[in-house]
Amino acid sequence: MTPDSVFPFKEAIRTSEERLSALSESGKKIIGYFCTYTPVEIIHATGLIPVRITGGYGNTDKAYQHVPDFICPYMKRALEKALDGRYDYISGLIQGYTCDAACGMVNIWKDALKLDWVHSIPIPYNDTPESSDYFKAVLDELVQNLSAFGGDFSDSALNGSLNLYHRIRKIQYTLYQQRYQGKSNFTASDLMTIMDAGDVVPPEDYLCLLEDLSKRLPNHRRNQHHRFPVPVLVSGSLIERPEVMDMIESSGGRIVADDLCNGLRQIFPTDGKGETPMDRLIHRTLNRFPCPSRSRATDRGRRLLDILTQSRAKGIIFLIQKFCTPHLADIPILSELLKAKGYPAIVIEMDESWKMEGQVKTRLEGFFEMLGEDRN
Amino acid sequence: MEKQTKSNKRLKTAKELQKVVTEYYHQCTAAKVEGKPVGWMPPMNGAIEIFYAMDLQPVFPENWSPVCAAFGLTPQNFEVSEQMGYSRDLCGYLRNIIGYVNGLMNDKESPFGGLPEPDILLSPGGGCVPVMKIFQAIEKRFPDAKVFFADLPQVPVEDIREHHVAYAICEMRRLIGFLTEVTGHRLDEEKLKNTVALSDRACELWDEIMTFRRYKPVPFSAAEMGIMFVMVTLQGTQTAVDFLTKVRDEVRGKADSGMGVIENEKLRLFWDNIPLWYNMGLFNYFEKFGGVVVAETYSAAWSLRMDPNDPIRSLAMKSLTSYPLVSCVSISKRKEMVLKACRDYAIDGVIFHRNKSCVPITLGQMEIKRELEYQLGIPSVIIDADHMDDRNFSVAQFQTRADAFMEMLLNKKMNS
Ligand code: SF4
Ligand code: SF4
Numbered sequence: 001m002t003p004d005s006v007f008p009f010k011e012a013i014r015t016s017e018e019r020l021s022a023l024s025e026s027g028k029k030i031i032g033y034f035c036t037y038t039p040v041e042i043i044h045a046t047g048l049i050p051v052r053i054t055g056g057y058g059n060t061d062k063a064y065q066h067v068p069d070f071i072c073p074y075m076k077r078a079l080e081k082a083l084d085g086r087y088d089y090i091s092g093l094i095q096g097y098t099c100d101a102a103c104g105m106v107n108i109w110k111d112a113l114k115l116d117w118v119h120s121i122p123i124p125y126n127d128t129p130e131s132s133d134y135f136k137a138v139l140d141e142l143v144q145n146l147s148a149f150g151g152d153f154s155d156s157a158l159n160g161s162l163n164l165y166h167r168i169r170k171i172q173y174t175l176y177q178q179r180y181q182g183k184s185n186f187t188a189s190d191l192m193t194i195m196d197a198g199d200v201v202p203p204e205d206y207l208c209l210l211e212d213l214s215k216r217l218p219n220h221r222r223n224q225h226h227r228f229p230v231p232v233l234v235s236g237s238l239i240e241r242p243e244v245m246d247m248i249e250s251s252g253g254r255i256v257a258d259d260l261c262n263g264l265r266q267i268f269p270t271d272g273k274g275e276t277p278m279d280r281l282i283h284r285t286l287n288r289f290p291c292p293s294r295s296r297a298t299d300r301g302r303r304l305l306d307i308l309t310q311s312r313a314k315g316i317i318f319l320i321q322k323f324c325t326p327h328l329a330d331i332p333i334l335s336e337l338l339k340a341k342g343y344p345a346i347v348i349e350m351d352e353s354w355k356m357e358g359q360v361k362t363r364l365e366g367f368f369e370m371l372g373e374d375r376n
Numbered sequence: 377m378e379k380q381t382k383s384n385k386r387l388k389t390a391k392e393l394q395k396v397v398t399e400y401y402h403q404c405t406a407a408k409v410e411g412k413p414v415g416w417m418p419p420m421n422g423a424i425e426i427f428y429a430m431d432l433q434p435v436f437p438e439n440w441s442p443v444c445a446a447f448g449l450t451p452q453n454f455e456v457s458e459q460m461g462y463s464r465d466l467c468g469y470l471r472n473i474i475g476y477v478n479g480l481m482n483d484k485e486s487p488f489g490g491l492p493e494p495d496i497l498l499s500p501g502g503g504c505v506p507v508m509k510i511f512q513a514i515e516k517r518f519p520d521a522k523v524f525f526a527d528l529p530q531v532p533v534e535d536i537r538e539h540h541v542a543y544a545i546c547e548m549r550r551l552i553g554f555l556t557e558v559t560g561h562r563l564d565e566e567k568l569k570n571t572v573a574l575s576d577r578a579c580e581l582w583d584e585i586m587t588f589r590r591y592k593p594v595p596f597s598a599a600e601m602g603i604m605f606v607m608v609t610l611q612g613t614q615t616a617v618d619f620l621t622k623v624r625d626e627v628r629g630k631a632d633s634g635m636g637v638i639e640n641e642k643l644r645l646f647w648d649n650i651p652l653w654y655n656m657g658l659f660n661y662f663e664k665f666g667g668v669v670v671a672e673t674y675s676a677a678w679s680l681r682m683d684p685n686d687p688i689r690s691l692a693m694k695s696l697t698s699y700p701l702v703s704c705v706s707i708s709k710r711k712e713m714v715l716k717a718c719r720d721y722a723i724d725g726v727i728f729h730r731n732k733s734c735v736p737i738t739l740g741q742m743e744i745k746r747e748l749e750y751q752l753g754i755p756s757v758i759i760d761a762d763h764m765d766d767r768n769f770s771v772a773q774f775q776t777r778a779d780a781f782m783e784m785l786l787n788k789k790m791n792s
Contacts, residue, residue: 065742066742066743067739067742068730068732068735068738068739070465070732070735071735071739097530097705099505100504100505100506100703100704100735100736100739101735101739103530103704103705103736103739104703104704104707104735104736104739104740105739107532107704107705107706107707107708107739107740107743108707108739108740108742108743110708111707111708111743112743120530120531120532120535122529122530122531122540124501124527124529124543125501125502125525125527126501126525126527130543130546130550131527131543134529134539134542134543134546137539137542137543138529138539141537141539293505294501296512296515297512298512298516322465323465323735325465325466325467325505325506325509325735326505326509328462328463328465328466329462329466329470329505329506329509330509331461331463332460332461332462332513333512333513333516335461
């Protein structure tokens with residue numbers, strides 16, 4: 001694939017802070033959110049712009065004035081950026097109870113950045129008629145708070161926002177399916193860049209970028225990094241540096257699928273079902289490809305097996321943000337379950353530099369070699 | 377530094393506590409023998425009163441971890457869970473209990489006869505992530521246990537609205553239905569009211585006991601925190617009320633006669649976060665500076681009121697507020713609580729245990745620290761440690777920081 005088609009996404013990410021600041025200065029309200037369980041459609045339907053908080057890579061010195069070192073790089077880095085003034089453009093912040101770190105962090109942002117508008121969404125863990133009713137009440141409260149803060153909300157506006165996000169996710173998911181079928185035009189890092197742009201670009205603009213990309217997709221497969229690359233699935237929370245994917249692929253693997261927060265988990269399923277727009281939103285949220293903080297390793301294991309089969313991956317790389325409790329806690333049960341089905345796994349933890357040291361590369365090479373032998 | 381020796385000024389009722397603890401665990405194992413259904417559940421929620429009212433035996437795997445720490449079994453348990461692939465960066469309660477159920481539990485030599493196998497598991501959706509993952513791992517270990525998938529809104533206390541309460545109530549009722557179905561035990565309304573009345577009485581006694589900590593010299597210190605055992609495991613029973621009544625009487629007697637933990641009390645301290653269960657004597661370290669730990673995070677954790685005439689709602693509220701009050705779900709509420717405690721107990725300095733094993737309680741400490749300084753001019757120190765894993769605790773570093781802090785407080789006091 002020519003880098004040109006990914007270039008607009010890279011640019012969109014590179015210039016996003018500047019553009020979002022300009023939007024904020026022009027009077028638009030921007031709502032930051034941490035977790036993909038956040039109902040972005042509701043934020044959008046109220047006339048506000050949802051933007052995902054990201055951490056990137058680098059220093060965490062200022063963050064240590066507020067948090068201990070033993071929380072995930074994502075949360076430390078995001079706070080560091082905020083303390084550097086790089087999130088001055090947000091007017092409010094939302095979190096669903098993803099994990100303890102995210103929950104505490106919203107409180108800390110509120111305190112440290114003197115944010116006026118912070119909202120928590122206690123999402124149910126069960127999927128029963130009662131939990132759907134309860135979730136509806138939770139979302140109604142969100143709508144009320146957002147309306148008081150921002151703009152007008154209507155069911156038809158929500159319907160429009162659901163359709164918009166559905167179109168976005170459909171294109172994203174098509175790119176994923178092409179990768180499952182070995183027909184992808186992109187390296188894993190390029191695909192990640194395409195996905196990441198969606199977090200920081202207003203959805204209408206992002207859809208244009210995606211549609212443009214779809215039109216220009218050439219009908220050929222991408223160049224391979226390696227002669228006999230071993231297909232693998234990468235599982236974790238957020239990967240904050242797409243180049244990490246290149247490093248993995250240059251060690252002898254080909255990433256054909258993922259179970260990432262900034263990957264499949266935010267796009268699948270692409271839509272929900274229901275009579276009213278709110279029902280549709282609730283249905284999608286409660287049936288999402290789950291995050292470990294909201295599900296059991298056994299449940300995730302079943303779903304991962306399905307993706308492994310679809311994508312013909314031979315093994316799993318757990319690429320974990322250091323100190324990420326939900327993911328670390330699932331690994332033993334998940335690894336055992338996958339191993340029993342013939343899928344070996346390797347665990348790699350990354351700190352806020354997101355640098356892959358030589359030792360890690362050696363471990364990866366060994367892993368790919370082993371997988372390659374298994375295949376023969 | 378050796379482990380600190382136990383203070384010789386302990387409460388007499390502390391001895392009684394050992395009896396209560398032993399009896400409780402014997403009651404758990406006896407239940408199994410007698411065929412009374414045993415259910416494992418997370419601590420600090422309203423299900424405990426339901427269990428007692430339905431004549432079921434609640435067991436608290438999290439509470440078992442301090443027992444393992446006291447008996448020196450933690451390293452073995454950690455070894456088992458680490459072998460299984462559980463990272464050393466995970467909460468020590470999680471690593472300890474998963475190690476225990478997959479290792480030592482099969483050993484007849486466990487303290488108090490060990491934990492009885494669960495017939496029922498109350499597996500939480502809500503609380504912190506480690507506690508959810510603990511139960512998911514326990515589900516795997518005991519595949520024959522009947523699992524109740526509980527759900528509870530994780531909402532800051534100050535943001536609780538009627539729909540959160542309604543859902544928590546609905547979950548309580550679902551739990552009662554589930555328990556009736558799997559055990560055949562029925563819930564008697566009157567019995568539930570009595571249980572909730574006992575629970576309320578325990579909370580009231582708890583508050584009363586805590587008020588005696590306002591006295592100078594303070595009649596008991598954080599080294600007695602073991603008394604909260606009855607709040608964790610026996611809330612809603614006469615045993616808890618009887619025990620707390622005795623504690624109250626003893627503490628009142630000491631307070632009235634001016635008998636303090638140490639003779640020359642100079643500095644009153646507050647401890648934030650969970651104690652180091654493997655080194656409870658650490659609380660006595662400050663004695664050589666005339667310091668005593670007068671209050672801690674958990675002092676206010678059971679400051680709840682329950683209405684026996686509306687038992688289910690009361691229990692739902694208990695479930696909704698208990699964990700947020702002591703964690704990062706409600707940092708502003710916790711800040712309020714710590715500041716209030718510092719005023720109420722005339723605290724001179726605060727020790728923040730930056731606990732590698734507990735992110736939920738550790739997050740927000742820096743915010744509280746700043747506010748203490750800003751609003752009350754109370755200095756504080758951070759101690760890096762871990763409530764379960766002594767490999768994350770450096771005695772030398774502790775001493776350096778604690779000594780410097782205590783000297784600074786003494787100077788401040790002299791110059792004020
Ligand atoms: S899920 Fe993991 S990576 Fe995401 S915020 Fe929580 S600890 Fe950090
Ligand atoms: S509250 Fe803290 S100590 Fe308790 S289980 Fe959760 S993380 Fe562990």
